[in-house]
């Protein structure tokens with residue numbers, strides 16, 4: 001998923017308007033509210049307009065390129081501790097159905113999973129792992145928006161620090177079939 005997403009982003013970067021890169025363009029709009037027109041906006045101090053570049057950077061991080069390889073194996077605290085996970089995600093108290101997993105520590109792949117994770121599709125589970133890896137490796141501390149919720153993905157500047165935007169885009173452009 002990550003390698004295919006990386007390839008797709010590199011191709012997009014070479015030639016954004018090409019028909020074969022349309023899937024990436026659609027995903028950038030859907031998950032980041034981003035179009036190439038944004039590049040013409042004046043740069044604000046400390047903020048970047050280059051969403052495809054940022055996503056490519058994060059994909060590289062998740063592939064371990066910056067750290068010389070993420071060698072930490074995935075670990076799980078599989079206690080089905082839905083109450084603890086719910087406390088961590090106090091933003092949606094009582095709504096455990098939105099929560100599949102939590103990242104517990106930075107720079108690890110140690111995640112806590114809830115029942116929702118294990119009852120979901122393989123593709124959803126892959127997206128969840130990418131989402132949690134964005135928290136633990138991509139310096140993204142909170143969840144401004146979840147895919148499917150009102151307001152998603154928000155302004156592209158917000159999406160650029162939203163794990164679900166990265167995970168949703170990587171899922172969409174990293175799929176096997178075209």
Ligand SMILES: [Zn+2]
Nearest residue numbers: 135142143163
């Ligand atoms: Zn999250």
